[in-house]
Amino acid sequence: MKFVHIPNAGKINTNDAPSRKKPYYPINADLRSYLRKHGREVVLPVLYQDLARITFSLPIKDKNGKDTYWEEARYDMREWEFIRDGLIKIYAILKTEGNLNFAPHWDVARIEYCAFGNSNPFRIKIVNKHNGNYDHFYVKTADASRIYGLELEHMLSPNRISYFTYFATLVEEHIPGIPGDIFVQQYLENPITNKTRFAKEFVKFNERCFLRLLGDMRSYNFVVDITPDIEDFQYRIRAIDFDQQSYEGRKNLYLPQFFKENLAYVELVLQNLDKESINQYKTEEKTLMAFRVADSRYRLMDLFNIMCSDNISSTNKIDELKQQLKEYFSNPKFLKCHSMGDIVKLNLKQTLLRNLRQIQEAKSKIKTGE
Secondary structure (H helix, E strand, O other), X not given: OOHHXXXXXXXHOOOOOOOOOOOOOOOOHHXXXXXXXXXXXXXXXXXXXXXXXXXEEEEEEOOOOOEEEEEEEEOOHHHHHHHHHHHHHHHHHHHHOOOHHHHHHEEEEEEEEEOOOOOOOEEEEEEEOOOXXXXXXXEEEOOHHHHHHHHHHHHXXXXXXXXXXEOOEEXXXXXXXXXXXXXXXXXXXXXXXXXXXXXXXXXXXHHHHHHHOXXXXXXXXXXXXXXXXXXXXXXXXXXXXXXXXXXXXOHHHHOHHHOHHHHHHHHHHHHHOOHHHHHHHHHHHHHHHHHHHHHOHHHHHHXXXXXXXXXXXXXXXXXXXXXXXXHHHOOHHHHHOOOHHHHHHHHHHHHHHHHHHHHHHHHHHHHHOO
């Protein structure tokens, strides 16, 4: 996807917002079996509905006194011990495969609730009583499209995701990093920020999202991970919100470059990279994703067999997206898609087919000794 072909909404004053409220899509029997097969379905001692029994809440402000959209949840003391013990056990499942030997070291410092957005998550702050170190995890409603988004992230991105489900409850690890909107405000113009390297990462992130059709990657829905390197810094952008996995009908909503919240990133790319470099980095990401597809092909096949027959969007949105992709790629095969799963599968196949063939040819040469 060429940056110059899809102008940022902040430049052309268009509506780039996705649907305000995505409906909940339950996990069907086939997806539940898939989750059990791959170790994602685990008996959890506390469920989302347990955390929802809040007695009262207090708004949480940032250090500048600005509303964060999070509230500190408070519970009746009769509920608290049950919830506290259950959350510590869940943390053990996430971090130590359920080993409770370290549980006496941990405590629940705070439970936060967010009424903003689709998932209405709870954020759990766990503290180590010995040294004060803390960590977080999230408890959400187990929406099927969110599960597909997490699985595709786990298999097709450079990142691995830890999460578990149990009935209608989803537990996700915390993904560390600087929120994208905060990075723009506080780090982008820092003299030590390598703008060329960061521009490269935004191009690659943009390509990943479009290939697997992960939508609504506005700056506050991803984080920036900074790693010191030999002579400078390396950057990686990680999605943290998977609610909009292949739900919307507009193609542009799967392109982070289009959102007005990401205008600073788009301008950074255009100022620091030429056309040839952008194409190079896009090709690099396609090649890496093709290797990931090849490595995860059996699990990916299992997932698409379920996703292609599942209902995770409306008929109107499916028809709109397949028509727009058909026009963009000049590929009438998109019109034969019946579900969002079909569209994601075809989008990956037609984009990565050349790379996958090259991988197969290389494997064949190794086998034959050529």
